[in-house]
Amino acid sequence: MSYLQYNSGGDKKMKMNRLFEITIILLNKGSVTAKELAGRFGVSTRTIYRDIEVLSATGVPVYTNKGNGGGIHLLEDYAINRTLISAQESENLLLAIKTLQATQYPELDMVLEKMGAIFKHAADHDWVEVDFSPWGSAPNDKNKFNDIKQAMLQRQVLCFDYVNGEGHKSRRLAEPAKLLFKDNAWYLVAYCRQRQAQRTFRLSRMKNIKTLLETFMPQVLPQPQQAESKTGKQSQVSLRLRFQAKVLNRLYDYFDDSLITHNADGSFTLEAVLPEGEWLYDYILSLGSFVEVQEPEHVRQIIANRLKQAVKIYEI
Template identity: 40%
Template sequence: MTTISRHFEIIYLLLDKKVITAKELADHFEVSARTIYRDMDVLSGAGIPIYANKGRGGGISLLEGYSFNASMLTNDEQEDILVGLQTLAVTNFPETDLILKKVARLFKKETGNWIDVDFSPWGSGEKKKQLFTLLRNAIIQRFAIQFRYYNSQGEQTLREVEPFQLLFKENAWYLSGYCLWRKDYRIFKISRMSQVSVSDQTVTMKPTTDPLKEAEIQAGESAIPIKIKVSSQGAYRIYDEFDEHLISKNADGSFTVATNLPIGTWLDSYLLSFGTLLEEVHPVLLRERLMKKLDEMKSNLEKN
């Protein structure tokens, strides 16, 4: 525990228990009584009314009526801190619940269980739900990970990666890291990762670039202008998946989306996922790719 953290917790303990002996504090923090008395001097010098009474029933306490001065933070700032801690708590980050209770007490505020975060898709098993925690711990503890990855071209590869950061982008979670197989920095969509395990190999590389920015540049270089028209029944997909400035509503209630996307297998599959909701596709090249895919699907189904 850092000195600052210990000072903070001393104040919290005194607010909670009123009187504590130097020995009790020393045992709690696993430091010497001399260190506790030095802490008292530091806190007193910072304006905290802390003092010690000798004799039977004595101990260290705060001036009667003292409360933590949170006036340096506005009410909105205090609420933002508590919201941030609540959001972190639902990711099972170590000791966040305890920190949240302490800060709420110091701010003299109640915290409600108003937020919940689940990083797994609907209907996921427990193993999938624990994946986020596994990846987070690997990053914090600086261990490499191994997993099978399915890219947008339908290819499956075995990867060993030194993980750096969890990223949230456009309704999906990604992992950035250094791929020991590709010998380069990569971003992996977490939903496409399977059989994830943590190795005993420690991370040696350090990020030398912004993986998300690099991925956006690469996507932009391979993107082409496309325009699609989707029936009115597809409104939920349109507003879920595209920014409002890319959408225009037509007189018949349908929607037209104009954007740039990288052409390839992923885009083919994505557009086909609209099914009968999809009414128009431009440019012609993309429409021809979709028609070819549909013919292949029809042929495969007729074989069986």
């Protein structure tokens, strides 16, 4: 029986999918009975044996044994002989797929199963887990990333509360375009209907997210731009900060060790050129008495004034 004759009637796509899945099952298990396969696909054992004939005719080294311990088998090392991908490359692929799996992208469990079949050394994929929700997050925050992703794929408008860098809270309607990971945080690039322009929203500041039934046509948006100063140019400042050793971990969260100097008294000095703004002030203030701004003087005064205002709150 020829391959064309076998596919002359019925749903060709369904048969092709079944042939592919049978191969994957054999790659994973090594052997299986015709009865098991027939039960899985809802067909007769006779149909399964016809499938095996087709696989064999197309070059897949599959064979059958009868009697006790018999079944349908695949020649050992078939997957290894058919792949040109190294162990390191397969591990990189696995990591990428696990990262995508954290977004609950459809059908990735099946992809992982196929990965385990093709690269037998990567079958145990529990060595990495990716979770986009931050420490201390509420249970519903775990679905935030997935909700945004689904709205983007289905081109649905998002409605949410947002607090910007100046602390102003507002209700937004946005057309999601891109998810962006930058500087240890996730952002959503979207067309904001309130501002009638592209905006970049930090996911951690997006609350009460709702996906509307309303759909939209994607717009061509420019690349996200950094925040600008009143002069229209990026405001940069040359900083010199002295840190106590207790917060060295916080330094390494954001800065390369080439910017950090270990002092003789056990402290650390950071010298870097950074964008000046609320993020910078908030970062310095979050370290409390464990950091001292040494340069420039105007940043030192800004931090000193804010600390004085904070002390007034607690004065008795």
